[in-house]
Amino acid sequence: MNILDSYFSGLTMRILLVLVAVTSVQLRAQTYDVRHSGAIGDGTTDNTLFIQKAIDSCAVTGGKVYIPKGVYLSGTLVLKSNVTLHVSAGATLLGQPDTKFYPHQNSGIPFYGEDWAKQALIFCKGQKNVAIEGQGMIDGQGAAFVKTTLKKPDRYKDRPYLLWFAGCENVSVTGVRLQNSAFWMQHYLGCKYLRIDGIKIWNHSNKNNDMMDIDGCSYVTVSNIIGDSDDDGITIKSTSPLVSEHITITNCVLSSHCSAIKFGTESVGGFRNIxxxxxxxxxxxxLKTIYGKPGGIGGLAMEIVDGGMMENITVNNLVIDGAEVPLFVRLGNRARKHIESANTPGLGKIRNISISDVVATGAGITGCSFTGISRAPIENISLHNISVEFAGGGVGSDIQRVVDELEDAYPEGTMFGKLPAFGFYVRHARDIKMSGITLRYKTAEQRPAFFVSDTHDFSILDTHVKPNPGPQAMIKVEKSSNGLIAAKEYHFPAANFIEKDKLSKNIIGKKE
Structure with missing residues (x-):
């Protein structure tokens, strides 16, 4: 080969390398405008196939599927690996109002609810590096799926989630507004490395309108959420043997007619490190409710009733306004199987829980309860710097009322009715530490501030309790042992500071 041939050969090779590099960059990150696939944002055209075509093309190269300003009507969309669905400002992805547009899906993970929860507007199974982002809106038109006459479980069927991610990894949902789901707003089942940040949620169009369900997921961050839902708010579940673990939730403003932050009710795998x-x-x-109360049934509800373990949980810096029961912890034994062929769950556990720096106002007459069952007490629970203002209005006869065990009942902050303490009712517990507790009420109270039953190795220190008008004690203790009780602000007759039964041993009270 002569010098000239060698030069042109090298030049050709360099050109080919440049073309390959340019092509590689183009393949590596592309934006697919759904209009180029045929989508029309007029609110009436069915765009399911057009948007799916854009998703499928994007999955080959990776990149973004872009939904521009307009209203894009669609049925089920299947999101795929390396695809970001970008819903731009002024854009609405609008769910079709008919179940025929939502084919049944299989999550690949057996879970409680799989017999009826089979549909979604956006479905993603077993994919990696997927995202939904933007300043636009996704609306499920959930009111079109209301079933007023059907009983469980038939009334659950043919109501699609808005978002459903199952068995996915590296999932991000940021910025968008989600509203009007026919069922739960978003269900994340068995996912790893999940980020939900800066989204707004409105869900008041149907029954079971949860705000968000984190279910058997790990390595999760939920932050900067502004949400309002009829059913439960940010909900951590375990509808399968998968554990919900390594989760942070922070900087959120939440409203719910039921419980704003909730663990449960399903708890098969349990909850850990949250x-x-x-x-x-x-x-x-x-103001109009489908379930619950306008101000909410619960602020924070922590529940284990289907086996599983809740452990290593910290909660701090909460402001709770209007919830009937601001704080509720319940270990029960409903023992519901997650699938028919599964073994019946054994007794669950609740232990190593810290709740601190809570200010709650507008609470109802019920009171807060922290309860296990006789065979499975809750353990190592710490409450510190808690201030609650209750409605008040309890009478003397409430103190003598027998609180049913309700071991297998659905857990809810109001499940026991009006409690024999206007503040905290603690039963079947061990190693309970309460300090810096301030309790007030609006209407005169005849119930004690605390009622402790079958509780051992406990302390209630540095209490600030509004004085009661009658002769009742600040705290009543029964069937308990090894308790230290101290009040910083003491407004009770000395003889009535602590009332304890003959079965209680080593209960010490003092004024600090």
Whole structure:
């Protein structure tokens, strides 16, 4: 080969390398405008196939599927690996109002609810590096799926989630507004490395309108959420043997007619290593309720009733306004199988829980309960720097009322009715530490501030309790042992500071 041939050969090779590099960059990150696939944002054209075509093309190269300003009507869309669905400002992805547009899906993970929860507007199974982002809106038109006459479980069927991710990894949902789901707003089942940040949620169009369900997921961050839902708010579940673990929830403003932050009810795999902080819980802007109460049934509800373990949970810096029961912890034994062929769950456990720096106002007459069952007490629970203002209005006969065990009942903060303490009722517990507790009420109270039953190795220190008008004690203790009780502000007759039965041993009380 002569010098000239060698030069042109090298030049050709360099050109080919440049073309390959340019092509590689183009393949590596592309944006697919759904209009180029045929989508029309007029609110009436069915765009399911057009948007899916854009998703499928994007999955080959990776990149973004872009939904521009307009209203894009669609049925089920299947999201795929390396695809970001970008819903731009002024854009609405609008769910079709008919079940025929939502084919049944299989999550690949057996879970409680799989017999009826089979549909979604956006479905993603077993994919990696997927995202939904933007300043636009996704609306499920959930009111079109209301079933007023059907009983469980038939009334659950043919109501699609808005978002359903199952068995996925590296999932991100940011910025968008989600509203009007026919069922739960978003269900994340068995996912790893999940980020939900800066989204707004409105869900008041149907029954079971949960705000968000984190179910058997791990390595999860939920932050900067502003949400309002008829049913439960940010909900951590375990509808399968998968554990919900390594989760943080922070900087959220939440409203729910039921429980704003909730663990459960399904708890088969359990909950572990979870931190919740800096959240405001306020009454819903929607006064009409489907379930619950306008101000909410619960602020924070922590429940294990289908086996599983709840452990290593911290909750701090909560403001709770209007919830009937601001704080509720319940270990029960409903023992519901997650699938028919599964073994019946054994007794669950609740242990190593810290709740601190909570200010709650507008609470109802019920009171807060922290309860296990006789065969399975809750353990190592710490409450510190808690201030609650209750409605008050309890009478003397409430103190003598027998609180049913309700071991296998659905857990809810109001499940026991009006409690024999206006503040905290603690039963079947061990190693309970309460300090810096301030309790007030609006209407005169005849119930004690605390009622402790079958509780051992406990302390209630540095209490600030509004004085009661009658002769009742500040705390009543029964069937308990090894308790230290101290009041910083003491407004009770000395003889009535502590009332304890003959079965209680080593209960010490003092004024600090």
């Amino acid at each position: 931190a919740i902080s800096n959240c405001v819980i306020k009454p819903s802007a929607q």
